[in-house]
Amino acid sequence: MKMKTILAAGAMSVAAIAANNAHAGAALDGIKAKGFVQCGVNTGLPGFSAANAEGKWEGLDVDVCRAVAAALLGDAEKVQYTPMTAAQRFTALQSGEIDILSRNTTWTLTRDAKLGLTFGGVNYYDGQGFLVPKALGVSHATELDGATVCVEPGTTTELNLADYFRAKGMSFEPVVIENINETTAAFFAGRCDVYTTDASGLASVRQTMAPNPDDYVILPEIISKEPLGPAVAQGDDQWADLVRWSLMAMVEAEELGVNSGNVDDMKKSENPAIQRLLGVSPGMGEALGVDEEWAYRIIKQVGNYGESYKSNVTAKLGLERGLNALWTDGGLQYAIPVR
């Protein structure tokens, strides 16, 4: 009897959460009232979200939150950060502890549909790859039959690795080590032939941990798709829209050649797309529920997507644009029209 009461109470509170989340537009007003955006970030992933020597959060993921704050509150600095572990992140979003989750989170069907999240686009296309010493004489992942592979446990990385080798009918011997520092140390000490993680991670490990980066090579095969993007709790479309279009505005600005340096001059541009983006011809801000200068402030205070990428990902990890180049340059970043 007692058990039933507890269960019923539990079910009711879950239902209450679902019901409360359904107030459209509540998030926007709530955030305006409290005066800052609460942003869930990684506890430390250079280039994406990491604290600098002064304890200030920086990175590509951090810039998404800053862009939203610039659009809604007029100031990119009006963000409070909550560092999140992988296990905490979805609960924190569902329980309303954070407003946005911008923590290198892979967009998948189950997360979108089942976990009660809404993704706001993709700010980084990643995928799992392999790092090998040049001395191994391997140029393709298909030649890795029988290799020993260093991998961190409990990640999708480990599962993808097993899937890939099984699909190719190859065998491998995993060397499973809990801690990233020790995993990479083991790899560079020659305890395994191959190190596998997301391509962005491989590049930074090669750049920063290798005794001589030129002795190591990242194989061209990418064995998984990891589209990373910001997410919000499901049920408040206006808030989700603002996050999505803040990200889009950064990409659109890069497509149109608008950056933080020239944005003031660009206001005088004759190009109707630029006029719409910067609010010279009004309507976009009103549709989103913010003022017309929203995108102008994002570009002025945070920069366009290319600037953010360059000052974070390229500067910290030495990674080129690759898949994250604009579609016009052969990449996948493609802004949905702002009109």
Next chain:
Amino acid sequence: MANSLKLPPGPVGSVGQRSVIWVRKNLFNSWLNSILTLLAIAFVLWIVPPIIEWAFVNSTFTPTIEACRAVSGACWGFVNANLRLILFGVYPFDQQWRPLLAMIVLGGIIVASLAGVKYPRMQKLIIPMWVIGIPVIAILMWGGVLGLTYVQNSAWGGLPLTLILSTIGIVFAFPLGLLLALGRQSNMPAIKTLSVVYIEVIRGVPLITVLFMASVMFPLFLPDGVSIDKLLRAQIGIILFTAAYLAEVFRGGLQAVPRGQFEAGDSLGLSYWQSMRLIILPQALRLVIPPTVNSFISMFKDTTLVVIIGLFDLLGAVKLALRSDPAWTRYYVEGYVFAAAIFFLICYSMGRYSAYLEKELRKGERR
């Protein structure tokens, strides 16, 4: 030499002779011991010089990556360059005097409270000091009043966080543990059962599970908009956890007090609380000083587990600093050595104080 000639002849010769005798008697008194001594000397010679060379000779304190790459030894420059990030976490840079001041206040109160053993006049001040001190520390850390800018506690970190979590943990877990230990000894079945169940359940799960439940599961059961702060949840988890262990320590002390002491209290007509306060607890607690301090030390180190729920204690802040720039990542040994040194300093002080306390309180017995 002239002096030594004047010494009366006896079993003791010069210092040199005496040490030779000592060495022979203690280190080379059998084949086995001789071999062990030589092995120990070889081990020290093998392990110590490289460590000294690494840490002091071939090392650099210059806070740049370039300087670190140029040396073969330790890169203390990593700690030097990121000192404030390691010590204060992501607390706003220009406001870091506040956690510094808060730490000084906290340290002052702790030292003054501990000195109470030696200076009885201090004892009356202990409770008022904490009652005033904790709000002062809270105001310094949070701000939002007196012209201090508000700082969310998701931005707290580093040494202040470690000290706050463990000090508040100890201050609240101690009385709770005491109540639980008394409850377990109680004659009232309801209170006894409650205490036993609580202690056994909490002792049956690892701290990491308690923290995880507090940070991941608990928020789901709260109505929307009501969110109990992450730090507070962790703090409560630590208090509840430590209290269960302390309760068992105290129970050991209570059981060691002779039955006659309880009866003496009863025959004097003292109430339960009076006899506990005046007769039983002073004896019981004194008996369990070593295991109590043991629990404190282990709890102090356990606060590092909050890193799994995204709070940056001292150790977490070192990790944060390692990731602040990928170029620093390879100098993790230096970062961890620095954190270990601070932890050792604090834990060792706790151990020394416990030894001192035992000696002070035994003075009555040695009379």
